Amino acid sequence: MNGVLTIPNLISFARLAVVPYFWYVTLVDERIGLAAALIFIIGSTDWIDGYLARRLDQVTELGKFLDPLADRLMIASAVLAGLIAGVVPGAIGWPLLARELAVGLGALYLAARGGGKLDVRHLGKLATFILYGAIPSFYLAAAGIAPAISEPPAWIAGVTGLVLYYTVGWQYMGDIRTALRNQSR
Numbered sequence: 001m002n003g004v005l006t007i008p009n010l011i012s013f014a015r016l017a018v019v020p021y022f023w024y025v026t027l028v029d030e031r032i033g034l035a036a037a038l039i040f041i042i043g044s045t046d047w048i049d050g051y052l053a054r055r056l057d058q059v060t061e062l063g064k065f066l067d068p069l070a071d072r073l074m075i076a077s078a079v080l081a082g083l084i085a086g087v088v089p090g091a092i093g094w095p096l097l098a099r100e101l102a103v104g105l106g107a108l109y110l111a112a113r114g115g116g117k118l119d120v121r122h123l124g125k126l127a128t129f130i131l132y133g134a135i136p137s138f139y140l141a142a143a144g145i146a147p148a149i150s151e152p153p154a155w156i157a158g159v160t161g162l163v164l165y166y167t168v169g170w171q172y173m174g175d176i177r178t179a180l181r182n183q184s185r
Helices: 007-028 032-044 046-055 061-085 090-112 122-142 147-184
Strands: none
Touching (some): 007 032, 007 046, 007 061, 032 046, 032 061, 032 122, 046 122, 061 090, 090 147, 122 147
C-alpha cells in the first residue's frame, strides 16, 4: 500500500505529536507523574500501529519509518528529559543515549551510502518494551508515587533493557556492516 493517510500512520503521527507536550510537562510544568503517564501511553500504543497496518493491509514505507522513529524519539526524550530533571539515573540514562546515538548514526550512514534502512529486530522490540516499563517507573518513583514499589522494578527492568538494547545494538551494527559489504560487491 502506498497511502500516506492510513490509520496506522495517523497513530504514529499522533505518537510523535505527543513528544513536544511530554517535554513541556516534564521540564516546564514539572509534572513528573503526568510525564510518566505519557511515557506509558506512548509505549502501550507502540504495537497498535504495526498491528493495524498488518491487519488492515495498510503497511507503508512511511509507516515502517514512522513507527521506529516514534519509539526512538520517545525513548530518547524520556531519558534525556529525565536526566535533565534528575529523574532517570545516569547509570541507566547515559548508556541508553550513547547506544541510541551510535545506532542512529550508523543507520544514517547506511542510508546516506544508499544501503537502505535497518529492519527492526524482535529483540529490539523486546528491549524497547522493557525500557518503556523501566523509564516511567523511575519517573513514578521521582514523583513520590509508590517509590518503594516503583523503583526496584525500574532498576531491574532498566538494567535488563540496557543489556538487551546493547545486544541488539551490536546486531544492528553487524547488519550495517553486512549491508555496506553487499552494496560494495
